[in-house]
Amino acid sequence: MSNYARKSGRSAGLNILDRSSVLQKTRTTVVSQESVTSDDPRGDSERDSGAEPDNGGDFLVYNRWESVGVKGQDKIHGPFKSCESAIQEFEQKFLAKTKNAWSSRNNFVCYPKSYAWLEMDYSGKENESTVTENPDHALGKQPQESKLEPRVAKFISLVCNGYEVLKRLANVIDKGDRKVLKQLSGEFYTVIPHDFGFKKVREFVIDTPQKLKRKLEMVEALAEIEVATKLLKDDAEMQGDPLYTHYQRLHCELAPVEFGCVEFSMIEEYTKNTHAETHSNYTVDIVQIFRTSREGEAERFRKPASLFDSTANSSSLLLNALVNLSYSTKGLGGTALDPSKAQELEDGLVVPLGKPKTESGKKGDLLYNEYIVYNVEQIRMRYIVHLNFNFKTTS
Known part of the structure; x- marks a missing residue:
């Protein structure tokens, strides 16, 4: 379990400060403050003794901080001759950043211009842990x-x-x-x-x-x-x-698409190929893909649609949807996906997996092809893609 303090009043995607861990120098084993002072039926002395070096080695306190798109920085404090002194350094850092004592973290309170505590769990089991100033919700x-x-x-x-x-x-x-x-x-x-x-x-x-x-x-x-x-x-x-x-x-079913499967790879390729060259200031990584089925939509789409399109891109989430083109307007752009690389799925859905290429002949006013749909009932959601945006820094 590692521990982060994040600035309250700043974007979660902007700053992550700081990650603090107590390191045992001689064994290079991470002994986090959580594991040393967690609620344990054993006494404090027994827990502390278990973190002592086998051969009297030193302890270090490791801090790391970073911003989106910027290479993170780190600093090592110490060495400390005892685990207790390293823990004290950690607790002082936590108090300075969050205005909360580590011993009172279970009753954590967010303060303006201070940092919020995030508990990171790297085990296979995911638990939600959200710091909020409205505990009654x-x-x-x-x-x-x-x-x-x-x-x-x-x-x-x-x-x-x-x-x-x-x-x-x-x-x-x-x-x-x-x-x-x-x-x-x-x-x-x-x-x-x-x-x-x-x-x-x-x-x-x-x-x-x-x-x-x-x-x-x-x-x-x-x-x-x-x-x-x-x-x-x-x-x-x-x-x-x-x-x-x-x-x-x-009223919308969500089912995770497993990493590495054919379906995931198809959407990954589609996402990569539809990343416009004009958007060169960032790259994206897929965090998770969800297969979606909104109540009532399947009945409206008894026949397969002919388009697999991205209809929304907001706050690192991308919606991929089927569009019924019966009543719609197509905005012609100078660039479109290569139709020769399109892939047809078992249900007749056509997925344009080709790379963008310049359209020959008459060009439209738009950079890329766009479909304007006048009725939301013409849209059937198929996938939601959770993305991480990696913004490039200017030197």
């Missing part, structure tokens, strides 16, 4: 175990937490309290990662109804799911497994 009561598959639970939590913060912003935005708006904006950017470069978050405060509307539309675009107003309503149904209840209310 149902998502804050999420049990250790959910009925949802862990990867689906993580995605649903992302969408719902984004809505929850924007809901609180909507309740106070007319009051014009700059301090509160800045704090809630920081919470939102922590839940939904944004890349601000090295600009300060105060330049991106959500302080007008227009800005709030744009962020709501962005969160909706994360999954292109119509979320009813009751989505965030706390009621008796939420007490047992609130995340699962939210998932049911979405």
Whole structure:
């Protein structure tokens, strides 16, 4: 278990500060503060003695900090002659960054201009651990175990937490309290990662109804799911497994696509080939792909559609969808995917896997081909792709 402190009021995708671990110099074994001081039926002295070097070697405290698209930095403090002195250095760093004592981390409180604590678990089992300033909300009561598959639970939590913060912003935005708006904006950017470069978050405060509307539309675009107003309503149904209840209310089935399978490789190739040359300031890595089925859509698409297209790209999530072209407009661009490399699936779906090439003949005003669909009922979701954006730095 490694421990991170992340700046409250900054984007989760912007800064991750800092990762602190206690290292035993002679055995190069990571002895994290969590493992030394965790709740354990044994006494403190027994736990501490288990972290002592076998041959009297030194201890080090390792810190690492980084920003999106920037090579991280690190620093080693020490050596310390005892594990206790190294732990003390770690606790002082944690207190300075978060304004919370390590011993009180189970009752962690977020403070403005300080860092929020993230508990990172590298075991095979994924548990949601979200720091929030609204502990009474149902998502804050999420049990250790959910009925949802862990990867689906993580995605649903992302969408719902984004809505929850924007809901609180909507309740106070007319009051014009700059301090509160800045704090809630920081919470939102922590839940939904944004890349601000090295600009300060105060330049991106959500302080007008227009800005709030744009962020709501962005969160909706994360999954292109119509979320009813009751989505965030706390009621008796939420007490047992609130995340699962939210998932049911979405009326949209999500199933992870396994890494390395044919289906995953196809979407990976499609994503790579549709990365426009004009977007050369970043690269993308696929975090997870979800196969989606929204209630009622399959019945409207009894015949296979002829297009597999990207219809939304927002906050590191890409929606791939079928489009019924009966009533639509095609915007012609100067570049299009090579149709000779298209692949037809068993259900008749045609996936354009070719690389972009310059269109011969008459060129349109657009850079790339676009389909304009006038009715959302002409769209059937097929996949949601969770991406990591790797922004390049300018020297």
